[in-house]
Amino acid sequence: MLAGVQIVENQSVSYKSEGTENMEGDGRSSLSTPSIPSHSSKCPTPSQEPRGLSRVPNREPVDIQFNNITCTVSLGINKGTKEILHSVNGRLRPKQLIAIMGPSGAGKSTLLDVLSGYRISGVGGSIFINGRDRNMKRFKKMSCYIQQDDRLQGLLTVSENMALAADLKLPTKLDKYEKGEVIEDILTNLGLYEHMHTRGAQLSGGQRKRLSIALELINNPLVMFLDEPTTGLDSSSCTQVVQLCQSLAHQGRTIVCTVHQPSASLFAVFDAVYVLASGHCLYQGTTKNLVPYVEEAGIPCPIYHNPADYVIEIASGEYGEDKLELLTTKIDNGKALNWYDGHETLPTMESLRKLYPLSAMKELDESSGSEETSQANQRSVLIRRGFLKAKRDATMTHLRIMVNVVVGIMLGTLFINAGNEGSRVLDNYNLLFAILMHHMMSPMMLTILTFPSEMSILLKEHFNRWYSLGSYYVSVTIVDLPISIFSCAIFSVIVYIMSSQPLEITRFAMFFTISLLTVLVAQSFGLMVGAVFNVVNGTFLGPTLSVPMMMFAGFGVTLRDLPPYLYWGSYVSYLRYGLEGYISAIYGLNRQTLACDEAEYCHYKHPKVFLKDVAMDPNMFWWDTAALTTILLVLRTAAFLLLRWKLSAVR
Ligand SMILES: Nc1ncnc2c1ncn2[C@@H]1O[C@H](COP(=O)(O)OP(=O)(O)OP(=O)(O)O)[C@@H](O)[C@H]1O
Numbered sequence: 001m002l003a004g005v006q007i008v009e010n011q012s013v014s015y016k017s018e019g020t021e022n023m024e025g026d027g028r029s030s031l032s033t034p035s036i037p038s039h040s041s042k043c044p045t046p047s048q049e050p051r052g053l054s055r056v057p058n059r060e061p062v063d064i065q066f067n068n069i070t071c072t073v074s075l076g077i078n079k080g081t082k083e084i085l086h087s088v089n090g091r092l093r094p095k096q097l098i099a100i101m102g103p104s105g106a107g108k109s110t111l112l113d114v115l116s117g118y119r120i121s122g123v124g125g126s127i128f129i130n131g132r133d134r135n136m137k138r139f140k141k142m143s144c145y146i147q148q149d150d151r152l153q154g155l156l157t158v159s160e161n162m163a164l165a166a167d168l169k170l171p172t173k174l175d176k177y178e179k180g181e182v183i184e185d186i187l188t189n190l191g192l193y194e195h196m197h198t199r200g201a202q203l204s205g206g207q208r209k210r211l212s213i214a215l216e217l218i219n220n221p222l223v224m225f226l227d228e229p230t231t232g233l234d235s236s237s238c239t240q241v242v243q244l245c246q247s248l249a250h251q252g253r254t255i256v257c258t259v260h261q262p263s264a265s266l267f268a269v270f271d272a273v274y275v276l277a278s279g280h281c282l283y284q285g286t287t288k289n290l291v292p293y294v295e296e297a298g299i300p301c302p303i304y305h306n307p308a309d310y311v312i313e314i315a316s317g318e319y320g321e322d323k324l325e326l327l328t329t330k331i332d333n334g335k336a337l338n339w340y341d342g343h344e345t346l347p348t349m350e351s352l353r354k355l356y357p358l359s360a361m362k363e364l365d366e367s368s369g370s371e372e373t374s375q376a377n378q379r380s381v382l383i384r385r386g387f388l389k390a391k392r393d394a395t396m397t398h399l400r401i402m403v404n405v406v407v408g409i410m411l412g413t414l415f416i417n418a419g420n421e422g423s424r425v426l427d428n429y430n431l432l433f434a435i436l437m438h439h440m441m442s443p444m445m446l447t448i449l450t451f452p453s454e455m456s457i458l459l460k461e462h463f464n465r466w467y468s469l470g471s472y473y474v475s476v477t478i479v480d481l482p483i484s485i486f487s488c489a490i491f492s493v494i495v496y497i498m499s500s501q502p503l504e505i506t507r508f509a510m511f512f513t514i515s516l517l518t519v520l521v522a523q524s525f526g527l528m529v530g531a532v533f534n535v536v537n538g539t540f541l542g543p544t545l546s547v548p549m550m551m552f553a554g555f556g557v558t559l560r561d562l563p564p565y566l567y568w569g570s571y572v573s574y575l576r577y578g579l580e581g582y583i584s585a586i587y588g589l590n591r592q593t594l595a596c597d598e599a600e601y602c603h604y605k606h607p608k609v610f611l612k613d614v615a616m617d618p619n620m621f622w623w624d625t626a627a628l629t630t631i632l633l634v635l636r637t638a639a640f641l642l643l644r645w646k647l648s649a650v651r
Pocket residue numbers: 073074075082084102103104105106107108109110111260
């Protein structure tokens with residue numbers, strides 16, 4: 001509440017006045033100062049214009065026009081296609097907060113996806129930015145898309161989230177004080193300054209939404225698309241978020257939100273409305289012109305009825321399907337602009353091109369590459385962020401280390417002294433396979449379970465140009481390595497000593513190398529699965545796909561007894577190389593005769609007998625290491641390519 005009041009109360013005109021001059025200069029000021037109905041006590045009046053984000057640089061406003069937009073999705077193999085948007089048209093004016101409204105399934109999110117450039121497959125029609133055909137690379141530099149679910153780093157505090165975003169999105173030449181000022185300015189304006197030290201996961205719904213907006217405001221986007229920013233919020237948080245969007249819009253941005261069914265007072269905060277029903281446009285124009293519009297169409301809004309509710313009722317077909325057709329025809333599926341205030345003075349595409357000449361784009365085009373900062377900077381910031389998260393991550397770090405300690409002690413206790421006793425060689429063989437299973441399952445399942453949530457953040461941040469996939473991938477790999485090494489080392493020491501494996505540094509080093517490579521391979525496999533599938537499918541597929549690996553490991557059926565037509569399986573099973581590597585480490589290197597203190601009959605007193613029985617060559621260690629390393633590199637590359645495919649496939 002306090003924050004919301006602050007958003008409205010802490011107001012100055014420093015930034016706004018720049019934007020106003022700019023707008024007035026092109027003769028469109030009448031559109032930029034919509035009158036807000038006085039019945040809404042929470043809505044800011046023109047005299048209550050919000051304080052500007054003074055440190056954020058200004059650029060020319062963005063006028064968006066879209067013509068004949070269609071969006072077709074495939075319904076699956078042999079099931080045909082479905083058109084969601086049917087040649088809709090529209091105009092989104094700068095300095096306005098625009099609501100895209102309509103009943104559920106009307107195509108609001110799809111239209112927003114198309115307009116933001118998030119959806120590219122199956123899309124037809126044209127989108128013009130300031131009178132020119134949209135250049136996606138340029139448009140992405142001036143816009144951002146905030147999706148419905150807040151994809152935030154829950155383990156980091158508000159200030160850490162902001163600082164890392166600033167390091168990724170602001171020029172590296174700015175020092176930490178300059179970046180700090182930008183952050184302070186945004187947090188103060190968004191009423192988040194008091195919550196600077198609260199972790200993302202502990203913020204309320206409204207605060208999370210505002211943090212999502214704050215993160216994208218860092219590089220001052222001129223166009224903001226927000227998918228259902230009010231969903232799941234109580235009425236006061238809704239008002240805060242929408243008023244915040246209005247303030248930002250009036251500073252010179254074009255802000256487009258999808259909303260479900262706003263209250264009358266919330267509805268009045270929007271400057272313009274775009275109403276959709278079943279992929280057709282029913283209305284576009286100034287918010288206050290909606291009531292005269294439906295009245296003119298012969299379906300007047302009853303007195304005391306919320307116009308937003310009423311138009312949704314019409315769009316849902318409650319007043320007859322013929323009314324939908326009537327309104328679509330009346331607004332010419334979005335081509336008619338006469339319900340905008342001052343529509344006579346709306347600049348044409350040609351005048352917009354003149355107003356914003358191509359040469360003005362030069363600076364923007366040259367300003368940076370695909371992302372705001374260099375790859376080296378992205379990597380270093382992401383590595384810093386990764387270590388900070390890892391330090392606090394109860395699952396990926398703390399639980400992982402704990403599991404390794406506990407399982408190490410359990411296996412060590414179960415197989416105590418099995419490593420140096422001739423009569424317990426088969427027990428020890430079982431132990432080595434159990435260790436292999438542990439190194440396969442725990443990193444793979446952890447990755448499958450946790451990566452999908454990371455994936456949604458990656459999708460958002462990558463789309464909004466925070467960093468490249470390459471930088472992200474390198475950082476993930478680097479951050480995970482020390483944790484993998486530490487947990488694997490602690491497990492290896494515990495189990496190796498407790499089970500009395502030969503205390504020779506070379507053998508331990510071989511044992512540890514195979515363990516670590518198995519962990520890294522299993523984790524890469526988990527990454528491949530986690531990148532493509534959701535948690536449910538991944539949890540099923542990961543272990544299921546691992547079963548053939550176990551079959552071909554040479555444990556149940558020895559490699560010698562494998563049918564020739566299945567022998568290929570042993571070449572692709574990384575567990576085979578793991579098991580062979582362990583056997584080489586423990587029983588290779590000409591290991592001497594084993595002690596046989598506990599049994600009268602000691603079949604495997606001589607390790608060579610055992611090696612012959614399990615059909616494993618103890619001189620294959622380097623081949624096993626090379627094979628595991630090759631599989632690791634192949635899986636890592638495959639996981640990267642799958643991630644890259646996924647990033648484009650979802651669009
Ligand atoms: N990939 C898809 N495959 C099949 N149908 C789809 C796909 N994406 C969207 N649709 C359908 O398109 C229609 C519009 O979806 P969209 O999510 O844009 O609606 P919406 O207006 O945002 O709805 P809501 O308010 O409930 O989020 C819905 O009927 C939806 O089922």
